[in-house]
Amino acid sequence: MLRRFYSIAASTGTTSARNANQLNNKLFLNNKTKLVDSKINFNIQTVSQSFQNSNDSRKSIEIALDAEDPINTWTKEQIKEIYDTPLHDLIFAAQIQHRKFHKPSEIQFCTLLSIKTGGCTEDCKYCAQSSKNPTGLKAEKMIDIETVKEKARMAKDRGSTRFCMGAAWRDMTGRKSGLRKIGEMVKYINEDLKMETCVTLGMISKEQLSHLKESGLTAYNHNVDTSREHYPKIITTRKYDERLETIKNVQDTGIKVCSGGILGLGETEHDHVSFLYTLATLEHHPESLPINRLVAIKGTPIEKELAENVDANGKMKKLKFESIIKTIATARLIMPKSIIRLAAGRYTMKESEQLLAFMTGCNAIFTGEKMLTTMCNGWDEDTEMLAKWGFKPMESFTGSLIDSEREAQTETAGGGAAESAANPDVSRQDPEMKQDTLAA
Numbered sequence: 001m002l003r004r005f006y007s008i009a010a011s012t013g014t015t016s017a018r019n020a021n022q023l024n025n026k027l028f029l030n031n032k033t034k035l036v037d038s039k040i041n042f043n044i045q046t047v048s049q050s051f052q053n054s055n056d057s058r059k060s061i062e063i064a065l066d067a068e069d070p071i072n073t074w075t076k077e078q079i080k081e082i083y084d085t086p087l088h089d090l091i092f093a094a095q096i097q098h099r100k101f102h103k104p105s106e107i108q109f110c111t112l113l114s115i116k117t118g119g120c121t122e123d124c125k126y127c128a129q130s131s132k133n134p135t136g137l138k139a140e141k142m143i144d145i146e147t148v149k150e151k152a153r154m155a156k157d158r159g160s161t162r163f164c165m166g167a168a169w170r171d172m173t174g175r176k177s178g179l180r181k182i183g184e185m186v187k188y189i190n191e192d193l194k195m196e197t198c199v200t201l202g203m204i205s206k207e208q209l210s211h212l213k214e215s216g217l218t219a220y221n222h223n224v225d226t227s228r229e230h231y232p233k234i235i236t237t238r239k240y241d242e243r244l245e246t247i248k249n250v251q252d253t254g255i256k257v258c259s260g261g262i263l264g265l266g267e268t269e270h271d272h273v274s275f276l277y278t279l280a281t282l283e284h285h286p287e288s289l290p291i292n293r294l295v296a297i298k299g300t301p302i303e304k305e306l307a308e309n310v311d312a313n314g315k316m317k318k319l320k321f322e323s324i325i326k327t328i329a330t331a332r333l334i335m336p337k338s339i340i341r342l343a344a345g346r347y348t349m350k351e352s353e354q355l356l357a358f359m360t361g362c363n364a365i366f367t368g369e370k371m372l373t374t375m376c377n378g379w380d381e382d383t384e385m386l387a388k389w390g391f392k393p394m395e396s397f398t399g400s401l402i403d404s405e406r407e408a409q410t411e412t413a414g415g416g417a418a419e420s421a422a423n424p425d426v427s428r429q430d431p432e433m434k435q436d437t438l439a440a
Contacts, residue, residue, distance in 0.1 A: 061085055061093050064333040065100075074280045074334055080273045083330045087322060091360050094329035098361045101336040107386055108162060108364035108394035109379070110198075110341060111155035115182070116142040116167035123237045124225075125301040126265060126294060129168040135299035142167065142178060148185045152193055155368060158379035161396040162196040162364075163189050164221065170238070171203035179208055183215040190216035196396050198258050198288070203238070203246045209253040218397075219288055220250045221258035227274035230267045234302070247282065256287035260343070263327060264294030264319035265302060266309060272327045276334065285335040288364070291328060293345025294319070321353055325360050332361030339364050355389055363394070 060078035063071070085093070098104055119139025120129045128135040152163045165185065172179060186197045199212065200221035209220065224243050225231065231240045250257050261275050279286055296303040309317050331340055341364040342357055349357070367382045386392070 061090075061333065064336070065093060065096060067336070070285050070335060070337055072281050072283065072285065074277065076273055076277045079277050079280065079330060079334060080270075082333055083269070083273050083276075083326055087326065090326060090329045091356075094332040094361045095359060097333050097336050098363070102363055103394075104363075105391055106363060106394040106398075107358065107391045108339065108341075109158075109160040109382070110162040110164055110364055110366050111151075111158075111160040111368040112164045112166060112366050113148065113151050114168070115148060115165045115185070116140065116169065116178075118168055120168040121170050121237065122235065124235050125305070126234065126262060126297070128297045128300060130300075133300050135297055139168075142181065145181055145184055145188075149188055152185075152189045152195065156193050156195055158368070159383060159393050160195070160367065160379070161394060162198060162218070163193075164198040164200070164366075166200045166221075167202070169202040172201055172205070172208050179211060183211055186212060186215040186217050190218070194396060200258075203242060204249065206249050206253050209249055209255055213253055213255050217255055219256040219258045221288075221290070222246045222250065223260050223262070223290065223292075224275065224278050225261050226265055226267055227271035228278060229274055230265065230271045234265055244278075251282075251284055257282075257284070258288035258290065259286040260288075260290035260292065260341070262292040262294050262344075263324055264296075264306075264345075266306060269323060269326075272323060273330075276327065276330055279331075280334045285338050287338060288341055289331055289335060289338045290341040290343040290366075291324070291331070291362070292343045293324060293348060295345050295348070321349075325356060328357055328362055329360045341365065351385060354385070358389070358391065 058066070060081040063078070064082065082090070095104075117140045118129050118137045119131050120127065121132075122130055123132045124130055125133075127133065128137050131139070148165065155163055165182070167178070167182075169175065182199060182201070186199065189195050189197050196218040197216065198219040198221055199217065200223075203222075204220070212220070222243060224240070224247075226234060228240050247257055247259055259279060263272070267275075279289065294302070296306055307316060311317055328340060331338070340362045342354065342362045343366050346354065346365060365382060367379050
């Protein structure tokens with residue numbers, strides 16, 4: 001019999017899922033069912049034996065659950081072990097991890113705008129913007145700054161707290177004017193609208209990134225797309241290591257990394273494991289991890305290849321939804337602090353499927369008028385859907401629960417030190433009274 005013990009802490013304002021000293025209930029779960037009042041807002045934290053081998057050595061899923069901070073030394077074997085966990089156990093473990101590191105009722109609204117569409121010289125098989133793919137999409141010039149400001153204001157008014165901008169470029173070489181304009185866009189959105197900003201502009205140097213950092217850029221997106229093994233079957237004009245080099249440039253500059261991939265490119269579950277391995281073994285995990293479900297666009301090579309990829313009965317082999325959930329759950333367990341964003345292709349999912357993704361660890365969505373070239377769920381639709389399930393919008397610049405707590409503790413400690421300097425009597429109080437003063 002698989003036995004698990006969990007402590008349940010009633011959440012009230014400042015009560016943390018990580019504060020084991022304030023746990024006031026214990027729940028034992030085995031093959032019997034015990035009901036808990038659904039009106040109580042509670043967080044779950046693992047506190048005892050869970051998912052153990054018969055020889056009492058820890059399983060990979062337990063290593064993930066026991067970790068107080070992210071681990072970047074995962075092996076593919078460990079990730080596969082987690083990925084292959086029975087789905088109901090995997091989802092449950094992911095929920096525990098999510099509640100440990102994040103506020104489970106919060107979902108971030110992100111809006112994406114294509115500021116330069118089409119004409120890209122890359123040969124990505126899935127992309128409508130590649131000049132090599134006959135999709136009928138015409139190359140356009142970069143849109144003007146005022147239009148971007150207007151779109152950003154609209155997004156903010158509708159509840160989005162992160163505004164992302166994408167340009168169909170292979171790299172930023174020789175684009176000084178474009179870089180300057182994008183810097184102005186970022187500065188306005190960051191300073192005037194108080195929104196997080198993210199851009200995806202292709203390969204970029206540290207010097208160019210420094211300019212964007214000075215403008216206030218929150219994050220830079222550069223997806224790895226898929227596994228190292230499957231990558232050459234999808235793209236030949238850019239090497240996998242070039243993508244990793246760009247990600248390192250972003251991290252070295254001090255800008256947050258947004259990096260994820262696309263599921264449904266004809267890859268295997270082994271590729272899902274390898275894709276996650278790449279991200280989970282970066283020096284620092286991505287702050288943001290977008291999970292895209294392929295939208296096969298007519299005229300792209302991948303659309304034709306998938307149509308020809310049929311089973312023995314002549315039916316096209318499609319990505320199973322359970323594979324998406326397993327990838328999200330595994331990502332949540334091995335990269336606990338990352339914001340996992342349900343990105344392109346979400347509009348193809350049923351509401352119940354989206355809910356399962358949120359329960360598994362997704363805590364951000366792209367919403368608005370459209371993605372770069374594909375459809376997108378709208379603000380009103382998403383607001384109504386999430387409210388129905390009890391979710392609320394995430395505020396800008398809040399990050400993970402654990403980071404927010406540490407910042408609060410630092411500020412509290414700093415405030416106490418300042419008070420001691422201003423009022424010497426504070427330092428002469430007994431320890432308990434002094435602690436009460438700091439806590440207040």
